[in-house]
Amino acid sequence: DSGVTQTPKHLITATGQRVTLRCSPRSGDLSVYWYQQSLDQGLQFLIQYYNGEERAKGNILERFSAQQFPDLHSELNLSSLELGDSALYFCASSVGDRSYNEQFFGPGTRLTVL
């Protein structure tokens, strides 16, 4: 158990819908990262927050947004969902914000868009 929790574990929804994925980092960690893992794209970095502020952005679509709240939990919002958004979404956390900090991964949320 990494100490990072993600809810829900599974999510099935329809095209055009909007969903919210939630992540609670390990106690004491200030950084939260979001990744998308799919068969064709592999593990793609989406976005990073550190202590409530956006720190780095990766291949995140405009239809996707995220935020980190004062209690440090984070939410990833996916809207106007398409079939291609079906993937495993991971959250990770680390103490600091730099690339040398070990990232601890949650178990993921599997999103299926029908």
Next chain:
Amino acid sequence: AQSVTQPDIHITVSEGASLELRCNYSYGATPYLFWYVQSPGQGLQLLLKYFSGDTLVQGIKGFEAEFKRSQSSFNLRKPSVHWSDAAEYFCAVGKQNDYKLSFGAGTTVTVRA
């Protein structure tokens, strides 16, 4: 731009045999290097990391990796694999003064009895 290459998509190895997974990166300076493992249905777990110093690093579960600057490589090894080592392995690279990691495409390891 930095990139991470894991040349082997899939490796099959017999239980008890040795295992070596390749990772190459492109980056001008010494990067921060990581190997993660993802067991089926699980998140990623850190096996080991290299920042500086001794180029041979030991990790958890009996894994080790060697940093070779001349070859821009950070290959992962295990002398004797166990059936529980069947998983997907990811090499990741972090750039100095940067925030995020770049992950390779992953290598799936199958262990046969």
